[in-house]
Amino acid sequence: MKYLTTILCWLVLFSAPARAELIIEITEGITDATSIAIVPFAWSGPRLSEDVAAIVAADLHRSGQFAPLERSKMLSLPTQESQVFFRDWQSKTNGAEYLVIGRMSGTNDGKYRVDYQLFDVYQQRSIKKWFATGNDLRALSHHISDVLYQQLTGIRGAFSTKMVYVTMEYLNNSGKRVQRYRLYVADVDGHNERILMESSEPILSPSWAPNGRHITYVSFKSTRPAIYIMDTKNGREKKITGFSGLNGAPRFSPDGRSMAMVLSKDGNPEIYTMDLSNGKLKRITNHYAIDTEPTWSPDGQSLIFTSERGGSPQIYRQHLDSGKVERLTFDGNYNARPALTPDGRFLAMVHRSNGIFHIAVKDLVRGTFNILTETNLDESPSIAPNASMIIYATMDKNRGVLAAVSLDGRVKVKLPSRVGDVREPAWSPFM
Amino acid sequence: MSMFNRNALLALFAAVAISACSSTPEDTTAEPADAGTTTQAPDQDVSGGTMDDTYGAAQEPTNPALENRVVYFDFDKANIRPDAIATLQAHAQYLSQNPGARVRVEGHADERGTREYNMALGERRAKAAASFLAANGASASQLEIISYGEERPVALGHDESSWSQNRRSELNYTAEAP
Helix, strand or coil: CCEECCCCCHHHHCCCCCCCCECCEEEEEECCCEEEEECCCECCCCCCCCCHHHHHHHHHHHCCCEEECCHHHCCCCCCCHHHCCHHHHCCCCCCCCEEEEEEEEECCCCCEEEEEEEEECCCCEEEEEEEEEECCHHHHHHHHHHHHHHHHHCCCCCCCCEEEEEEEEEEEECCEEEEEEEEEEEECCCCCCEEEEEECCCEEEEEECCCCCEEEEEECCCCCCEEEEEECCCCCEEEEECCCCCEEEEEECCCCCEEEEEECCCCCCEEEEEECCCCEEEECCCCCCCEEEEEECCCCCEEEEEECCCCCCEEEEEECCCCCEEECCCCCCCEEEEEECCCCCEEEEEEEECCEEEEEEEECCCCCEEECCCCCCCEEEEECCCCCEEEEEEEECCEEEEEEEECCCCCEEEECECCCEEEEEEECCCC | CCHHHHHHHHHHHHHHHHHHHHCCCCCCCCCCCCCCCCCCCCCCCCCCCCCCCCCCCCCCCCCHHHHCCEEECCCCCCCCCHHHHHHHHHHHHHHHHCCCCEEEEEEECCCCCCHHHHHHHHHHHHHHHHHHHHHCCCCHHHEEEEEEECCCCCCCCCCHHHHHHHCEEEEEEEECCC
16 A cells, blocks of 8 residues: 655645644545545625635545545536536546535524535435534534544544643743643644643643543642643633642543542552542552553453553553453563553554554454554554544654554644644543 | 865765754753763762862862762663762761751653653652662651652753653752752
């Protein structure tokens, strides 16, 4: 398979707000990406703040699975079925396998309504039509992307999801170098970025509650590490641990009722679960080695974590009822920070190979192991709720940036930042 | 010198000049560690630590090892290296002689590997240094331990010379510093 290298800054071309810190570049897409033409949607009102068809095209393009046709190559701009002439879309150079047209209007209660339709150009027929309403044009666009993606791939789209991440910048405070950590939430395309918290002390390990609204993270703002829960809607924050020693790696259980975490209050780093209704702790591991980075199996019945009990960091699974422990990784001498796909089949991790840290994935059913990235100092893999992509942090030109790779390694996306180091991405569940 | 040779020399010179220009300077913002201005983790050569007191060193003789507040570790290790012993012994002695002194022992890791794993590794390094202090005369109540993992590098490069400065334990006095 040959890779197609394209660098397209869709979000810069189309109405990126100047404040957005993340730009999305597709560094590797698949050569047999499905071509699709998304014709600008009709709208007769005053100029809109967002170009819906362009956002949909950018979403589909960012998945790496679609190659949207440039507008300048469109021979006609139909907005309803009667205006569609399939021969306009059948050319080798400026044609497409699929065609999307749409019309926008205002509803009586002040919302936008989009009527859109998908055509199969080869078979010269309409596949399906839909409509959607909403206040927020970007959210509406991502919803349309989700619908089209599911129709065409059979996989639920994850364009309407969010991510949290951490940035760190060095500031000069009268000659002294100080750090500024910020915790952000943004749409997965980097837009609608919002600062949730800012501190001169470290912030790390953010992750989402299954409700897609609360997050948990570690902050040193009290000068010591502590675990917090925040409601991303209103920024309200609650400290849930502040034990002596480490308070780290918090992860909500799939039912949202408990939290796995790492504490060293009893001597060395061990994994605990906390019942969030009463704060009661249960110790899960008991080993003199480092045990850290717990993540839950989708059924909530076991914890997957990093441990160096075998002499080097490897990934283990411990069943919560029986306490039985099994080692999951055997390739190389450094495998850490496990992340499981929602079906529990694929295990993404940070893997060291010849001194280089990559993102790797292991198929727990077949036992195959694949290194997915060519970047270095890769860390913090987080999997999209539809398992299409893994977002992770890496180093690019001496700066921390976010990047994403598909589970099969065929699609690679970079999200360079304009400011500081970006790190610790966490992809939200479906909202 | 023949024309050929001169041209060859010029070309060589140009190549060297170009390569010198194109080698991107490693993170110029990188500041040296609090202790040690060398790029390698400094070897604390303190065995012969007599001070020259002919130039009005008026204060009571201080152990130069006491001025050093940082000890370094090997990659993925938390054992006290021989080059750290004199520093830690001096601080242990100071702490035992000054019961009001308090020290915050901070453990740090280099950027390689995952953040939470490095938090755990940093804690091990802080504990190793603190245990050494306690075993050599400091009392537990004088010692506080904290790990910053890889969050607080002193050198900002992405190579071994930076990493070796970042794998460290720092002794930060919060009361009665020497």
